[in-house]
Amino acid sequence: MDNMGQKGTQEEKSSDLDDATFVDIVDILEGQHTGNEVSIRGWIHRERDIGNMVFFNVRDPSGIVQVTIAKDNFDENKFEDIKKLLVESSLKVQGEVAEDHRAPGGYEIRASDIEIVHASDDFPIHKDQSVEHLLDNRHLWLRSTRMRDILSIRSTVFGAIHEFFRDNGYKEFQSPIITPLACEGGATLFPIDYFDEEVYLTQSWQLYAEAAIFGLGNLYTIAPSFRAEKSRTPRHLTEFWHAEVEGLWLDNEDLIELGEELVLHIAKKVLEENRNEMENIHEEGIKYLENLEGPFPRITYDEAIEKLKDAGMDVNYGDDFGVPEEKKLTSMFDKPVFVTHYPKEIKAFYMKRDEKDPSKVLGYDLMVPHVGELIGGSVRETDVDSLIDRLEEEGEDPSNYDWFLDTRRYGSVPHAGYGLGIERVIMWLCNLDHIRDAIAFPRTPNRCRP
RNA sequence: GCCGUCGUAGCUCAGUGGCAGAGCACUCGGCUGUUAACCGAGCGGUCGCCGGUUCGAAUCCGGUCGACGGCGCCA
Structure with a gap:
């Protein structure tokens, strides 16, 4: 110089x-x-x-x-x-x-x-902008006040999650991104070539965390998860940031409270730190968040089906909720709503059955208007034979899960956990039309650049 | 995976069988209070791509690629 x-x-x-x-x-x-x-x-x-x-x-x-x-x-x-x-x-x-x-x-x-x-060259973004052009020029569109506001709120959300779990005695634990395992039954995996062996990008931290809690105790993470589904919707990314938690000795009620408290803490921190950004992005959201308090309503799957039938919808017991059902259901409440006790057939293999009604699982989805599912959580099945049965029902080979099944062979204990889609939380807070605006460089089926 | 819409100038779009257009951006000129300034001029094109019909295709037909929107699947 x-x-x-x-x-x-x-x-x-x-x-x-x-x-x-x-x-x-x-x-x-x-x-x-x-x-x-x-x-x-x-x-x-x-x-x-x-x-x-x-x-x-x-x-x-x-x-x-x-x-x-x-x-x-x-x-x-x-x-x-x-x-x-x-x-x-x-x-x-x-x-x-x-x-x-x-x-x-x-x-x-x-x-x-x-x-x-x-002295800048002629900037490619001017007043007339299509969605496509802005996505092609995402690296430049990040300079917009809109993206600045959303990504500032996003930063607060990440901080709030770390703060919440650490303040509640949870340790941060990292699982491998590269894994040979499927986890969620239906979701599709991105294969990668691992020295001529086909392995996958992780969909979830959960199975590894379930192994680690026996030594470390209660755990959480914030990590990317990958889903190779060609989901053309405003609510899906192929790469999204996943906040997950796994806690010892928790029952379904504990897990519901843990989910509710996290959401309330995030809302509180955003109000504290991002009032200006919220005014720009979603002014009406400020009042909504200020009035948001627990407990959120809790209904069972059976009650949800009844409510939907009463509202004139064509749903049957055993159906999972699609977009029209989610919209109708969430519109019946002025807060996020917990739906609990789903039939085991429409939920993942690792969820524990309810002893009072073995056709149901001890778990829940937390749903909000406009976005749908924010959190999915469950008490985990602890019995090794039940897990093997459920894996076989899903068409999986239990031998691929042998190390995971070991967690149920050596001092198995009750535990539970959930996953929260962070971009969906941001979409909910900011009332975004599309989840891709909740992340700087969105990955969707038709777009993985810039 | 299914359904739909759209691909024309750097951007946003009009043109639907007969000379390729507008606004904005950019360049040049003018203006000492503008508010995504205004006024005048200029520059700017493989009409996504391949094939077909026709005297003649941006326009009609077939195919293909891409993007966007909705559904399904899921956080």
Whole structure:
């Protein structure tokens, strides 16, 4: 750096921008710097040139403020260079902050000095944008205030999950991503070539966690899960972030409470940390979250079927709920709803049967409007012979699960756990039309780039 | 996997059998208070691809590829 070329040296001499202290734009908009000389750095969000004056809306990660550049304050060449800048050019600006009703946001910086950091090429995203174009240019669309807001909320959600489980004595445990095992019965796996052996990307951390709790105790994770299903819906990703938990000695009621408390904690943290983002993304959601408290309603599968029949829907005992059923059911409650005690035939092999009614399993789905299933959880089957029977019913070869079955051969104990789809939580909080906006670089059946 | 819609300029779209168009972006010119500024000019095309019908195809027909929307499957 001390070996810079001669070009521009004179300019740097007259500029304080190289060793300036930069302020966040949000603080200017909150009136903290009014009347003061400040420096900011960021990107040109919009640009208007009216001849002898130029207006930039400059964005940094905290906000957007108008910068006014009057020709009189700059030498002619510099002013011409500034006029030529395109949207998304990066720059440093020094100037006085003024409150002015003509400026968007009510404040502006009257520039006394500008350093062009990089003059942008013609930015591919303009005012007319199709879904396809924005997805093709996702790496650039991440600069939008919309994606910034959603991904800020996402960051809070991840933090809240870690905080909740750690505060409740759960340890973080990592399972392998590469695995020879299926886990969820129906879901399809992505095969990978592991030195000429076909193995898979994991669908779930659960089976490995069930082995680890016997030593470590209660566990959780946040990890990606992969599903090779060509699901063309607004609620599915092929790669999604999965919060999973496995706890010793838990029964179904404990597990319901653990799910409810997690969801309430996430909602509380987002309200605390992302009020501004929520106002931009889903203002009505703020009131909903403020009023959200436990307990959430709990109904059994049988009750759900009855309610749907009473509402005139054509459903029969034994059916799993499709989109129309989920919509109807969730619309009957003003909070997330737990549906418990599903028939064993429509649930995974590892779920424990209810002793009071062995046709049902001890587990639940937590459902919310617009998104569907947020959490799926269950008490785990602890009897090795029952597990083998269920695996055979699913057409699986129990010998592939031998190490897992060992967890039931050596001091088996009651335990339970659930999985939460984090993008679905974000979709619910932000009222997103599509789950792909809940993640920076979504992976769907038709798209795995950029 | 099934059903549907759409592929024309960098972007958003119009054109439905007879000269390839508009708005925005970009370039140039004008403008000292703009608000995704405005005014004038310019630049910009393998009409997704392959084949067929026709004197003539962006347009009609067959196929194919891609994207998007909905269902199913699941978190």
